[in-house]
Amino acid sequence: MKLSIPRACGSWSKSPPVSTTLHKPISFYSSIPSSSPLKPQVPLFLRPPIHSATLSDLQKWHHWAKTLPVPHSDDPPDPTLLRRELKWLLEDALEVHSSVPQMGSHSDDRPIKLRTSLEQLYSVWRQRIEERRPFQYVVGCEHWRDLVLSVQDGVLIPRPETEVFVDLVGDVVTQNGDLTQGLWADLGTGSGAIAIGIGRILGPRGRVIATDLSPVAVSVASFNVQRYSLQKAVVFLDGLRKGKLTYLTGLIEGKPGKVCFWLYGKALLGSQFHPWVFGSASG
Template identity: 65%
Template sequence: MFGPKNQPPRWAPPSWTWTTARLHLLLRELNWLVEDALEQPSVLSSSSSYDDGVPVSIRACLDDLYKLWKQRIEERRPFQYLVGCEHWRDLILSVEEGVLIPRPETEIIVDLVDDAVTGNETLRNGIWADLGTGSGALALAVARILGVGSGRVVATDLSPVAVAVASYNVERYNLQGNSVDLLAIHHISPVKILTGYKLKFLNMNQLALDGGVNGMNDLIHLCNGATSMLKPGGFFAFETNGERQSKCLVDYMDTKMKGSFYSINIRLISLESKDS
């Protein structure tokens, strides 16, 4: 249909690239699902194709695999929820419905933390906070950067499901009690719960998808609270929904909270659109 070189015709609609990319993604996910179900995944790597007659044993019923893949295609259920995990940076994290899947964009916060603590032992040995921890991805990544015996990360979430998942992930990497503390917050101010700590780092990783009419409620709330929670020279990072919201926050911090913050920067991340 696309000619001898399988290229799109000149009149191909703009969605052609997106559709092709999505098909490639689905094919990769199907391969991962099949490989994960095999008793010996190495069998596939030694085979040239799926139909070369090599016998395989699977750990799951074919009907169950079919039902899972049907959910992915017909219900567009995220692949990470199908398999119960997400590969994020150098971590393999447990995830489930009710917990946000860690996104590639969030990795930039970890990089910023790494830059901030490099050569700054005061920051490295401080108390850091991840508000709205979800799967615990950010808390775990920051704790690993700080190193055992250095600072601590206080991770909080309103959702009992998220706290349970994050606890599992923290235990999986043997950081419970040593580097990461988990707190379940039940409908109280996320800043007030941390009054026992003098923080070096405060992060808001989308405490809830509903941030009010303009999506700024929680962000403004944390801006107001951060001035009394952060030590001088501390580090404060938001993940927002885009450039416009970021500029609104910067304007608020520059005008309404003039003199409270310094070195305010916006880091824009440009990633290709991904279909879930």
């Protein structure tokens, strides 16, 4: 399947040169401990089912949600997508997914265990419809590749087209297995999606340095890294303090509207990048 990156910082170039001499990473500092001081929002599907509502009340909410008017807009949401999102929201909120087919049945006062309150379900769906709040922020997660990543307001939602950067790393590592021992960097890591994807490819011998100027993003990315047990593969560098990275094997840099990828200073996407030395983690 042909991959396209409409918002990347350039067009495809020739296949990257793979060096036979691996640059060894030097020591680095200003790492962020795995326990970030900010507590990220837990995705809805991971919350404990400590709330409850009767099936009848849940049916009333479901009917209200399906019939909530969509404000007039030049670019209205797709009704089919909204119905699908409503089903996903319900599945994430329910302790037992088998309760979903019963939503159209007769009134029933049986208690149903929920991962959020019924009042909150009314609130978040109203935000989705009337305020056009992204669905990923409503449920607190995004499906990216084979990952389910925590996201929240203040953290960019991983875009499907950025999955190609993990594929690129997989390709070059397949050509030269020594690259799994290298030091990679993900600048502007956001939710940590790319860093986690690369960390899984590199295995125990490689390391990914992830940075972000946003403390909220670092907190969310740390949560995602811990959830996939990659604390040894992905290490965070505080973008607000001075740090030093040299002899990088590869670098992925996220900027508003584009993402760039470099391997040994050779740009696959974007302008040529020469020095592999950074005076600070903020660039």
